[in-house]
Structure formats: structure tokens, C-alpha cells
Amino acid sequence: MANNSNKMLSQEQRKNLLEVLQSRFEKNMHRHADTTWANVLERLEVSEKLWSLAEMDTSGGEPDVVGYDLLTLEYIFFDCSTESPTGRRSICYDQEALASRKENKPKNSAVGMAAKMGFELLDEDQYQFLQTLGSFDTKTSSWIEAPQEIRALGGAIFGDCPYGKVFIYHNGAESYLCW
Numbered sequence: 599m600a601n602n603s604n605k606m607l608s609q610e611q612r613k614n615l616l617e618v619l620q621s622r623f624e625k626n627m628h629r630h631a632d633t634t635w636a637n638v639l640e641r642l643e644v645s646e647k648l649w650s651l652a653e654m655d656t657s658g659g660e661p662d663v664v665g666y667d668l669l670t671l672e673y674i675f676f677d678c679s680t681e682s683p684t685g686r687r688s689i690c691y692d693q694e695a696l697a698s699r700k701e702n703k704p705k706n707s708a709v710g711m712a713a714k715m716g717f718e719l720l721d722e723d724q725y726q727f728l729q730t731l732g733s734f735d736t737k738t739s740s741w742i743e744a745p746q747e748i749r750a751l752g753g754a755i756f757g758d759c760p761y762g763k764v765f766i767y768h769n770g771a772e773s774y775l776c777w
Contacts, residue, residue: 605649605716615652616642622662622678629678629731630663638663638673650716651675657715658683664731676720676728682738686711688774691741691754695771704774708741719743722766725757729764736760739767741775 607615616639623635642648654661654677665674690696692709712719720728721743728734739758748755754771757764769775 605646607648607652611652612648615648615655618655619651619661622660626662626678626732630665633663633666633673641671641673645672647672647675647716653715654717657685657711659686664728676724676731678728678732678734680732680734680736682735682740687738689741690773691744691771691775692749695754699772708775722755722757725766726764729757729759733762734759739775742766744771
């Protein structure tokens with residue numbers, strides 16, 4: 599596990615994480631066909647994102663390269679675990695929703711967990727793109743970034759992909775879902 603106080607990884611943690619990321623990268627070339635591991639490694643070695651990737655990986659996620667941002671010159675990583683990790687299930691959408699629950703309060707919120715790990719939830723377009731890369735959320739559902747107008751009314755949105763079709767739904771932000 600990463601050192602939460604300064605968000606730094608030990609040399610051993612760093613080495614182990616890079617080995618895991620390389621193995622996942624090489625097993626899933628269809629997600630990044632025009633990218634080489636050497637180029638990704640070069641960027642990761644000077645990136646401050648390793649701690650965040652370690653947090654995602656340690657929590658049961660499977661971060662993998664899905665693109666490259668020409669503006670920031672950074673590789674884009676999504677959590678490519680086929681189903682939401684167990685530790686990220688049965689949570690409400692955000693801190694406001696968590697605070698509003700009076701009974702059966704979950705331990706955390708999706709937005710809060712993502713922020714603590716240094717990430718943001720996928721938006722609807724990103725979630726749709728993720729689904730073109732493989733089969734994700736066929737048995738679980740994941741909170742996705744709610745448009746401000748929906749969140750202002752107390753709602754949030756989530757997606758899943760049963761039956762080989764992507765569905766985007768709405769629900770109250772206090773509901774129990776995954777991230």
C-alpha cells in the first residue's frame with residue numbers, strides 16, 4: 599500500500615506497480631494498439647500519478663492505458679476491472695449524499711473515494727468509450743459523473759453493460775451503487 603501521508607511509493611512499491619502495469623498493458627494491446635510500453639514508462643517515470651495508480655490497483659482496480667492527451671502529454675488511464683471492485687460497492691454518489699443519509703449510511707461515496715485516490719469519476723462519454731474496449735460492468739453498475747443539473751435536483755447517474763448493451767440510468771445520489 600502506498601504511503602498516504604506524502605503520496606510517495608517506496609522503490610519496491612514502484613517497481614512492483616510498474617511490473618503489474620506493464621503486464622496488464624501487454625495483455626491488453628487492443629486498448630492502446632498504437633502505443634509502446636517504453637513510451638508509457640518514460641512518461642510514468644516523471645509523473646506524479648504513480649501513487650494514484652497504486653491506490654486504484656491496491657483497491658482492486660485494474661488501471662490500464664486507454665489513450666493519450668495531446669494537450670497535457672500524458673497517457674490516460676481508466677480502471678479496466680471487469681466488475682466494480684468489492685471495496686467500491688454499496689456506496690452513495692458524493693459527500694452530500696452520504697451526509698444526507700439518516701439510516702444504513704454507507705462507509706464512503708464514489709466521488710470521495712475517487713478524489714482520495716487522485717482520480718475523478720468517468721463522465722458519460724468516457725464510460726461509453728470504456729465499453730468499446732471490452733466487457734465491463736456486466737454484473738455491477740458504476741456511478742459516473744453526474745451533470746450539474748441532475749445533481750442539483752438530488753440525482754446522479756450510473757452505467758452498466760448487461761446483455762452486451764450499455765445502459766445509463768438515473769437514481770437518487772443517496773442510493774447504494776459501485777464505483
